[in-house]
Amino acid sequence: MMKKIVTLFLLIAVGSTLVACNTVHGFGKDIEHVGEKMQGK
Template sequence: MKKISALFLLVAALGSLAGCNTVDGFGKDVQHVGEKMQDASKK
């Protein structure tokens, strides 16, 4: 039972780390689009 619990915790930890990286990348993409929109509106 301990092995199953440890495996579940490991998978959950890896999933949360991957989710953080995905959200961080998405935030950078949105920021980049916003900057391009600002540049276009200044022209």
């Protein structure tokens, strides 16, 4: 039973990390895009 709980916790932790990385990466691209537009004007 304990092994199942630990496995579930690890899966949730890894899934959350992947989602957070994609979000931060996308946010960085958005900021970069805005900066390029501002330099162009």
